Amino acid sequence: MTAVVSHYSWVPPFAQGRVRDLRVRWALEEAGLPYRTETVLHEDKTAYRAKQPFGQVPAYDDGEVAMFESGAIVLRIAERSDALMPRDPAGRARVQTWMFCALNTMEMPLALLTEINVFSAGQAWTEGARPRAEGWMRQRLAELSARLGDNPYLDGDRFTAGDLLMADVLRNVPEDMLAEQPNLAAYVARCTSRPTFQKAMAAQMAGFTGSPPPGWA
Numbered sequence: 001m002t003a004v005v006s007h008y009s010w011v012p013p014f015a016q017g018r019v020r021d022l023r024v025r026w027a028l029e030e031a032g033l034p035y036r037t038e039t040v041l042h043e044d045k046t047a048y049r050a051k052q053p054f055g056q057v058p059a060y061d062d063g064e065v066a067m068f069e070s071g072a073i074v075l076r077i078a079e080r081s082d083a084l085m086p087r088d089p090a091g092r093a094r095v096q097t098w099m100f101c102a103l104n105t106m107e108m109p110l111a112l113l114t115e116i117n118v119f120s121a122g123q124a125w126t127e128g129a130r131p132r133a134e135g136w137m138r139q140r141l142a143e144l145s146a147r148l149g150d151n152p153y154l155d156g157d158r159f160t161a162g163d164l165l166m167a168d169v170l171r172n173v174p175e176d177m178l179a180e181q182p183n184l185a186a187y188v189a190r191c192t193s194r195p196t197f198q199k200a201m202a203a204q205m206a207g208f209t210g211s212p213p214p215g216w217a
């Protein structure tokens, strides 16, 4: 069965190109696996919650498995193809380590920073929290930068599912902050210049054909 990936047909402009179905679309492009999309309506997620208990995207179904959580889905896709993960146990373990690192060690400080800069922008509490959040993000970026060094990718010369998730996280770091670590900025540019990323991005953007849900301010 052709894999089905859930997506929104409308999100606010700042979120367009940043919705997490993109990393799943990207992984499918890397793996050379076809997919189709299922649109999730913001105004009625009742039935959809059977697929994704939190009413979020992405959810995924390839006929053999139905899943949610973008990282788990990318791992599933990496396991279906040689393109994103080596087959030997040590190589698989390294790639899976970087996948969790992207979604835990790096995406956690980014989530706090995004809450402050975007979702709660202008609220009084954010000013007190900003120094800690920026410091946490900067520390993790500096440590990752030291580890990447001059390598093109996290596991050496080969692009893997770890790079896919890491680049998708890092591209959401404020541009000036990422630029403080030139090797990371170059790494993100290297990963996102892949035709597979461009194709996934274009597909997500082309899917925004809907209107804001009723009551959207």
Ligand SMILES: N[C@@H](CCC(=O)N[C@@H](CS)C(=O)NCC(=O)O)C(=O)O
Binding pocket: 018, 019, 020, 021, 054, 055, 056, 057, 058, 068, 069, 070, 071
């Ligand atoms: N941990 C989940 C997070 C999914 C998530 O946050 N999805 C966002 C879009 S990027 C969403 O659907 N937000 C709407 C909501 O939370 O109601 C994953 O990685 O799949």
